[in-house]
Amino acid sequence: MEVELNKTNLIQATKAFIIETRFCNCQCDELCEFVVVLDGREVFKDAVHVSTVESNVIVRDVLGETKKFANCRIIEVDVSSTQLLLSSVQSEL
Numbered sequence: 001m002e003v004e005l006n007k008t009n010l011i012q013a014t015k016a017f018i019i020e021t022r023f024c025n026c027q028c029d030e031l032c033e034f035v036v037v038l039d040g041r042e043v044f045k046d047a048v049h050v051s052t053v054e055s056n057v058i059v060r061d062v063l064g065e066t067k068k069f070a071n072c073r074i075i076e077v078d079v080s081s082t083q084l085l086l087s088s089v090q091s092e093l
Contacts, residue, residue, distance in 0.1 A: 033062065034077075034084040038069060047084060050074070055089055 036044035036059050044067050047059040057069045069086055076085040 031062065032079060032082055034082050036067075036069075036084045036086060038072065038086040039088055043067075043069070043086075050084060057086055059084070 031048055033046040033048055034050075035042055036047050044059050044061075046061040048062050049060040051058050052074070055071050055073070057072045057074060058066060059069070060066045071089045072086045073089050074084065075087045076083075078085070
């Protein structure tokens with residue numbers, strides 16, 4: 001299912017990620033750390049924070065290391081498998 005990339009969708013996805021990481025389904029007292037997968041490849045581990053700026057997704061781990069994924073969008077946040085799935089977005093000419 002293809003979702004149109006727009007500011008509202010990015011805000012909703014970011015909010016969902018934040019909510020789901022705070023209220024982890026595993027019922028543990030630990031912070032959920034996500035594996036970031038971009039176009040089927042694991043590209044970042046132990047993400048605890050995600051934000052979007054325009055068409056960029058920025059992730060941060062618990063130690064403060066950050067990585068920016070340009071021209072990407074969040075397509076799924078899966079708490080049960082601790083995966084944050086991203087997809088590349090082609091720039092419109």
